[in-house]
Amino acid sequence: MENIKKKNGEGSIFQVSENKWVAKISLGTGANGKPVIKQFTGKTEAIVKKKLKDFRKSEDFAERHMPAQDTVQAYFTRWLQEYQYNKLKPASYDRLETTVRCHILPAVGGTKMDKLTRDDIQGLINRMFPAGIVLFYG
Numbered sequence: 001m002e003n004i005k006k007k008n009g010e011g012s013i014f015q016v017s018e019n020k021w022v023a024k025i026s027l028g029t030g031a032n033g034k035p036v037i038k039q040f041t042g043k044t045e046a047i048v049k050k051k052l053k054d055f056r057k058s059e060d061f062a063e064r065h066m067p068a069q070d071t072v073q074a075y076f077t078r079w080l081q082e083y084q085y086n087k088l089k090p091a092s093y094d095r096l097e098t099t100v101r102c103h104i105l106p107a108v109g110g111t112k113m114d115k116l117t118r119d120d121i122q123g124l125i126n127r128m129f130p131a132g133i134v135l136f137y138g
């Protein structure tokens with residue numbers, strides 16, 4: 001059987017017993033740093049597929065995981081507060097917040113997430129690291 005990685009937000013469906021199927025979907029990381037998982041159960045695969053599909057179409061899921069109508073600024077502000085604040089040490093958080101505030105938001109902060117392109121991101125990187133500056137990681 002070929003092992004194919006699913007896209008983020010797609011969820012997983014599997015059978016746990018003869019009469020029980022389970023669908024799970026990751027909703028990111030909670031304030032405590034642990035994964036938040038939503039789970040659906042049913043007697044057949046079709047039932048849990050429908051429950052999962054309905055949930056992915058729901059406003060609750062769309063609001064949290066499909067920020068297409070958010071601006072880059074709104075998305076990064078929420079990401080910093082909800083996902084990075086309790087996860088990082090204070091100095092690391094401050095450095096990340098400063099990078100976002102001073103470099104990313106002035107360049108693309110007003111752009112809607114669904115309108116942000118690879119060229120926008122590459123242009124930002126090129127401005128932050130002009131030609132001739134070589135970064136070494138290792």
